[in-house]
Amino acid sequence: MAASLELINRINGAHTIQLSLRDDQWLEMERAAAFKADVMGERMYKLDGFLANPLYRVFNVDFQHGGRFYGAAYQNCPEGYRRYLTIDGKPTVEVDYCWMHPTMLYAELGIQLAFDPYVASCGSRPLIKKTFNALLNAGSSNIDQLPEFSSVEAGMTWHQFVGGVKQHFGPLAVFLGSGCGLRLQRKDSDIADMVMSSFATRGIPILPIHDSFVVQAAHEFDLRKSMSEAFLAKTGHHCRLRSAKGALAPPLDSMVA
Known part of the structure; x- marks a missing residue:
């Protein structure tokens, strides 16, 4: 567990992870993120221009509950802005599990x-x-x-x-009403570890956002394959996937909070 996390952080840390936004767009995004944090009762983390913060896993009660990956500033980007993430200056794609x-x-x-x-x-x-x-x-x-x-x-x-x-x-x-959410988080975090490790062992950066992942657009096929295989291996069943294509330098009025 610790070894895979160290490898993932080392690979991600060797690459430049940024948002393709102007200064005014940064301010607009941070206002959107702060609004979401206030509405959702979440903690608002400071966003900055370089987003390769180390990841860590958070377990709850014991090692059978929780385990999701946190710590990276890009995880706090409002959904409509994540498509402007770049890795080494290249556009990205985000693929997520539907109804996980x-x-x-x-x-x-x-x-x-x-x-x-x-x-x-x-x-x-x-x-x-x-x-x-x-x-x-x-x-x-x-x-x-x-x-x-x-x-x-x-x-x-x-x-x-x-x-x-x-x-x-x-x-x-x-x-429902059984408190099984944290047990499921342990399962989905193990799936995330499997997916990210499959990329990190090949030296390819991959960014987790709980039930989705961001990679350079050129790696979309590999990402979908890894996600499908990891979910099947962990559960014995399939989970539908959905992709969101990335972009560069959007106009300010195209932002979606």
């Missing part, structure tokens, strides 16, 4: 997930997803109401909405 934790849980039940699990009639997709994740991390189904929820808009109480979410997820209801 639901796919893992269905896999534990021997089921291959083949549809978007966050689309339901009881609420918007972002709200369904956030409620699902809150239930995964909670020790019971009695979770605090999310600020995005409106009983007027939903036409139901928060308690009724949570019940609808649990009903929507059907077979996965047994996992």
Whole structure:
């Protein structure tokens, strides 16, 4: 574990990782990042022009829970800005796992997930997803109401909405309110370690953003292959992937917070 992390940091540290932004675009991005941190209740890390900070793993309670990779400034870039990351001045591509934790849980039940699990009639997709994740991390189904929820808009109480979410997820209801989120993070962080190690052993830099990875665009095929193989090896099932192409020097009005 420590050896692979040291190798990943050594390889990434030997390359120049930057954002292709002007000074005014940097300010715009940092305002967007600060707004997101405030809304999400997250810690805001200082972003700067050079983004090759060393990674470290954070475990929770014990080594069977958590284990995700943190520490790099690029992880705090708002999603709409990550496409302007460059590695050694070259454009990048970001590939992420779709529905990673639901796919893992269905896999534990021997089921291959083949549809978007966050689309339901009881609420918007972002709200369904956030409620699902809150239930995964909670020790019971009695979770605090999310600020995005409106009983007027939903036409139901928060308690009724949570019940609808649990009903929507059907077979996965047994996992909701069980506190299994950190156990799944250990599994997804091990998958991340497998993916990154497959690149680092070949001297290729790769940047983790929890359930996605950024590499030079020329390595997209290899990245998708490594991600598919790692997930299959860890779970015995497949997980859908999605790519976001990179770009250079965007105009300021094209930024998406």
